[in-house]
Amino acid sequence: xxxxxxxxxxxxxxxxxxxxxxxxxxxxxxxxxxxxxxxxxxxxxxxxxxxxxxxxxxxxxxxxxxxxxxxxxxxxxxxxxxxxxxxxxxxxxxxxxxxxxxxxxxxxxxxxx
Amino acid sequence: xxxxxxxxxxxxxxxxxxxxxxxxxxxxxxxxxxxxxxxxxxxxxxxxxxxxxxxxxxxxxxxxxxxxxxxxxxxxxxxxxxxxxxxxxxxxxxxxxxxxxxxxxxxxxx
Numbered sequence: 001x002x003x004x005x006x007x008x009x010x011x012x013x014x015x016x017x018x019x020x021x022x023x024x025x026x027x028x029x030x031x032x033x034x035x036x037x038x039x040x041x042x043x044x045x046x047x048x049x050x051x052x053x054x055x056x057x058x059x060x061x062x063x064x065x066x067x068x069x070x071x072x073x074x075x076x077x078x079x080x081x082x083x084x085x086x087x088x089x090x091x092x093x094x095x096x097x098x099x100x101x102x103x104x105x106x107x108x109x110x111x112x113x
Numbered sequence: 114x115x116x117x118x119x120x121x122x123x124x125x126x127x128x129x130x131x132x133x134x135x136x137x138x139x140x141x142x143x144x145x146x147x148x149x150x151x152x153x154x155x156x157x158x159x160x161x162x163x164x165x166x167x168x169x170x171x172x173x174x175x176x177x178x179x180x181x182x183x184x185x186x187x188x189x190x191x192x193x194x195x196x197x198x199x200x201x202x203x204x205x206x207x208x209x210x211x212x213x214x215x216x217x218x219x220x221x222x223x
Contacts, residue, residue: 033211043157043202043213055209090156098211099145104156 002026004093006105014113018079021108025072025093032074033098034066037088037107046089049074050097078110086112116140117205119214127222132190134217136203139184143205146179146186151216152199160201161188193221 005024013019025032034046045058049068066076072093078085088109092102116139126132138146147162163170163177163186170177174193179186190197198221203214 035213042215043204045210045212048209048211050209058210098206098209101147101159101162102149102157102211104158106156 004091004103004105006089006091006108008108009106010109010111012111012113013081015081015083017081018077019081019110020075020077021089021091021110023074023076023091023093023105025074025091026103029093029095029103030072031094031097032068032072033092033094033102034074034076035090035092036060037090038086043090046076048098055097081112083112086110117203117212117214119203119217121217122215123218123220125220125222126193128193128195130193132188132193132197132219132221134188134201134203134219135185136187136205136214137183137185138205138212140205140207141181141184143207145206146177147204148175148177148188149202149204149213150199151202157202190219193219195221195223197221 007022031050033048036044047057047066048055052068063079068074088107090107092104094100094102119136144165149157150160151157163179174191176189200216200218202216
């Protein structure tokens with residue numbers, strides 16, 4: 001079956017702009033979680049959605065938001081981009097949420113200039 | 114919230130030797146402890162996990178041990194091979210949130 005698909009794979013933005021990233025989970029997976037990966041900070045949890053409900057959110061400013069649609073696809077949005085937002089954004093889908101195996105997408109690499 | 118500490122941050126081993134990575138967690142309610150492997154330029158993939166009702170789990174050359182009293186768990190890789198070179202992350206969940214360790218870069222020397 002198809003894996004987790006993230007779009008776009010690469011994008012370049014300038015400070016102050018906003019960006020929307022998309023994640024299509026494995027068919028049948030209702031949990032989608034998002035992570036920010038940077039060389040210095042490792043994998044940082046952003047949020048987790050299950051059946052369109054956000055069940056938890058990590059320690060990120062309100063500029064980071066997300067949502068999940070009825071077909072389990074998820075989007076995350078970052079507004080008023082800052083240089084420090086440059087990172088690889090990974091989404092992962094699972095059957096059981098974060099207490100089960102996560103299947104990661106290849107990520108969206110965001111560069112903020 | 115959950116805090117996961119992982120050591121060492123880098124590990125260089127001779128091919129054929131063993132590698133051990135240790136993680137500690139803070140929330141005693143955590144009951145699931147996965148390990149992910151991320152090869153250069155690739156996505157993280159689960160290699161092994163353990164739940165709190167067991168103390169050890171093995172899968173071929175890799176094993177994970179859990180000490181709930183001390184709140185730590187470890188990954189053991191035996192007979193290391195070049196393809197084991199990667200970054201390894203431990204993790205622990207808390208209230209629908211998954212906290213990862215900072216990662217261990219393992220290099221297997223031929």
